[in-house]
């Protein structure tokens with residue numbers, strides 16, 4: 001089944017639900033006309049329909065594999081990533097000062113929504129890198145910016161997020177990875193992490209890992225966590241690639257869904273030769289990581305929107321074509337497409353309504369994020385920052401919960417065929433499951449909303 005990027009729905013959401021009108025009052029976006037938005041969304045739609053959507057089922061069946069210590073991604077991902085970077089999509093909403101295009105975050109959100117619908121297991125790779133770029137941009141030294149930022153903004157190198165350890169998931173206070181200063185500005189990193197998305201891959205020559213670790217004299221708990229830039233290949237002073245760092249993927253998880261997205265067990269300094277540099281201040285790593293996490297949390301909500309959209313489109317197409325039964329009270333004559341049955345319509349309308357509502361919440365969060373930085377009035381900036389704070393856990397948790405509901409309905413619309421992998425409906429349900437878990441489970445989002453944001 002083909003995928004059609006829902007460009008008109010996206011434009012409607014931007015214009016009528018997400019307060020796009022307020023954004024265009026900001027100087028930074030005064031040149032972002034409706035025509036430009038339409039051109040960007042249509043172009044993005046073509047890339048998603050033609051390049052990413054055909055890879056979705058392939059990535060489910062031929063997921064990432066670990067071969068001789070290197071992760072090989074699904075066939076077709078390398079070429080698709082090339083088109084992604086060549087089209088400038090990664091830098092769409094990054095600041096112009098670091099080589100980005102300075103467009104509103106909410107346009108990147110619409111793009112992330114489409115890419116997730118087209119191929120969810122690919123989508124998290126650039127999303128995480130954009131989050132890593134934001135964390136580096138917020139805290140890096142001039143030297144770190146020079147060595148890493150431009151290559152990451154162009155997409156030549158990709159970034160990752162390394163928090164989770166076996167004993168330290170929702171609660172990072174128990175984190176054990178160590179960082180010891182060696183006296184030349186670098187730190188020796190030792191330890192192991194689990195569940196690191198795209199912790200290794202064959203899409204770029206270098207991978208820039210942002211790693212949370214503890215200094216030798218660090219206070220206990222979350223107040224003693226620092227963040228480090230740990231490249232897969234060490235970077236020479238002139239920016240060229242140097243020797244390989246001792247950071248590697250030592251195992252790949254077998255998962256329920258998103259098989260194309262490698263989930264890596266990472267080892268740092270097994271042979272004592274893993275080096276990184278401190279990003280930001282000592283013991284302030286969690287604050288830096290929250291810059292990345294807050295951006296990525298809304299994007300996980302958008303993954304939910306995307307996978308729900310794809311599931312809806314598939315269910316609608318099936319319901320129009322599958323003939324079974326007659327309307328209530330009609331005893332003879334031709335059978336009708338199941339679309340004619342009220343219960344099937346109920347499911348389809350629910351899927352559509354929940355998907356659109358999730359989209360509206362996620363785009364609204366992104367617009368508030370943009371306003372918090374660019375609104376001309378300080379009071380508007382402050383209230384937008386507060387709304388962004390409240391909407392972030394809601395966008396993540398509600399949209400991902402609803403993605404699970406919608407994709408389950410998508411299976412139901414297919415009847416028995418929904419349970420059979422061949423139709424593709426089951427893949428959406430399996431893929432959607434993770435969105436309620438990673439980037440902080442939805443239970444943790446609820447705690448964030450009630451204890452910090454309200």
Ligand SMILES: Cc1cc2nc3c(=O)[nH]c(=O)nc-3n(C[C@H](O)[C@H](O)[C@H](O)COP(=O)(O)OP(=O)(O)OC[C@H]3O[C@@H](n4cnc5c(N)ncnc54)[C@H](O)[C@@H]3O)c2cc1C
Pocket residue numbers: 161162163164168169170171194195196197198255263434437438439440441442443444447
């Ligand atoms: C496919 C995949 C990709 C991932 N990618 C990354 C990545 O790139 N980088 C990275 O660092 N991590 C990554 N993760 C880790 C992910 O963010 C964690 O799995 C998630 O945050 C939950 O942590 P946990 O698995 O340790 O669960 P636990 O913390 O053990 O939680 C188990 C259950 O207890 C609940 N719970 C825990 N604490 C509380 C509390 N205080 N109050 C109420 N309920 C609570 C949780 O909500 C959950 O339901 C990934 C995980 C997966 C599966």
